[in-house]
Amino acid sequence: MTSSTISYKNHRFPPQIIARAVWLYFRFPLSLRLVEEMLVERGIVVSYETIRRWCRKFGAAYAKQLRRKKPSRKDIWHLDEVVISIGGQKHWLWRAVDQDGYVLDEIVQTRRDTKAAKRLLVRLLKKQGLSPKRIVTDKLRSYGAAKRDVMPGVEHRSHKGLNNRAENSHVPLRKRERMMQGFRSVGGLQRFISVFSAVRNLF
Template identity: 80%
Template sequence: MTKPISYKRHRFPPEIIAHAVWLYFRFPLSLRLVEEMLLERSILVSYETVRRWAQKFGPTYARRLRRKRASRRDVWHLDEVVISIAGQKHWLWRAVDQDGYVLDEIVQSRRDTKAAKRLLRRLLKKQGCPPRRMITDKLGSYAAARRQIMPAVDHRSHKGLNNRAENSHLPLRRREQAMQGFRSPGGLQRFASVFSATRNLFVPPHSRRSALATHLHRLNAMAEWKSAAGVTA
């Protein structure tokens, strides 16, 4: 049984904390904008308090959210994006499946075969099985890593085939702009993990859905978020 989340020594009730953390990770809002939105609801809380809530409870909520079941029929789209932190380049390596669901992401200081191998090992451990196919851009590190980690998996490398992975970077780029950058690689890793888990929950798969189906999906997602936060609906 999952251990209940403790909100002891917090002045605000769990419902407000969970709502503030949801606003911060779900929408492209700065901490000050979250503070303003809470004030509109007569909730007087500082943006620094919202920051502390996000850092403390965000990872816990994300771990308690259900992950999509892995399948050997899945297709992994892998890509990396450069992010400058304190004047130094870092790369966020990300993998998404055929539906745009973020499988994993890792911040690394390298853009080489060693970094690609680390991503593949993490993916195999987290997913529990290899995919049917792996799609990347032309970076040679992916091919070298695949040959060593999962040589039986079909690999296609073509920039035009990898739009799904490249598009997955866009929401984080918008958040990076709203937050005026990240302060440390660890901070980026922690934020990206919670941000992607939240987005996985609330954004429907890339498929044709009716307006009603999308509405029901969001209602179910909100119920799961509250359950993960230990908040009564």
């Protein structure tokens, strides 16, 4: 995660240390202060605020590199949505995973309706570059309506018991959410999950 395409200009720490700190934070259920302590044990003195800035600045670039290493080509997509409270307001995290649990895409939205489901499907088709053989969802009717509009020829199985793959994919994020005492903004959550899922897909 230290490609020459990423600029580390004006950073006094080597790229390897920066990448290590960012990886530790997103891969394991660690707070920024715990990452700071782990680095201190190795003789690297850096504040948790600096680590926070590294995560914000380099996280997206690292995630982009990781996605290039293992693009998913599976043909069954499991879709699900989970409620997340941000600043006392209800939001929905829409997520798609393949049959192996590889996160294909996820997006934070304020609605849980056909328009929101359609937005997820359109993003998926654009990112994956192909349609799946089948999508699997819970009983939310919005999925069926969106599927008929976006990918009418794709098989759709809608059953609560069939969608454990997508539902289980929320568990790691729920653990981090509790540890972080929630998320403060939609943008902050979207940035976090972009890196968090890319790291978990490969490690």
